[in-house]
Amino acid sequence: MKSFTLLLIVAVAAAAVSQTSAKFQVRTHDDAAKAFEDCREDNYVPDDIYEKFLNYDFPAHRRTSCFVKCFVEKMGLFSESRGFDEKAMIKQFTVKTPKDLDTVQHGLEKCIDHNEAESDVCTFANRVFSCWLPINRHVVRKVYA
Template sequence: MQSQSLLLIVAAVATFLVAQTTAKFLLKDHADAEKAFEECREDYYVPDDIYEKYLNYEFPAHRRTSCFVKCFLEKLELFSEKKGFDERAMIAQFTSKSSKDLSTVQHGLEKCIDHNEAESDVCTWANRVFSCWLPINRHVVRKVFA
């Protein structure tokens, strides 16, 4: 009984967060992700073999990867140079298909988000955080953008 109540509370909180965020942030779908991939590929001249991995949400070490990831996240409005990662948008985007994903999305954010205290260049910063968060949530990203 308690676990059902807890699930209802978690679902209500997730719904509230999505509602709060979606006032400013519009959820993205497969077509949006595909468009962002294509535009960033053009911007950064990503080789075919590397790009194929990106399409599977695998971002190997490559001289183009960090800025590609930054570009991709910016186009999806999940990251900006000035503000960094938009945690509310990340939660809204990646719990939109299922509130069951809230705990892994939040766990990844808590573990990985930083405010660039290392003063890295913006591409390195975006990629560092996303590369930490993605292995925990790759299944969620694939589900949301499938």
């Protein structure tokens, strides 16, 4: 009976993990464009700063951190409760070019944290994404172009 219960618990846990990964849908250029527009409206980003954002350049500005958080959240890569979804990021940025796997993983290993600094959620999302992006900007542009 103990073996059956243990097996059942393991099966349920595996199914839950599988469903979490299976829920992520790869986003397209159109999804990114819509997320950019929505996040611009939500965060009142000025035109000159927004133009930089469109090139995946996120300069220091009072609106940048929450814009980045909004964007990665709408793209399914981040949530306030769980932080960054590494599996989703790998799937999103290697679906078209599997040869970019090493670069994407390297960036994740270098940059992902679990907000040990206890930063506010916008600062946390921006810190991690802004660390990861310079290593993978070419990959992001390929995927969302």
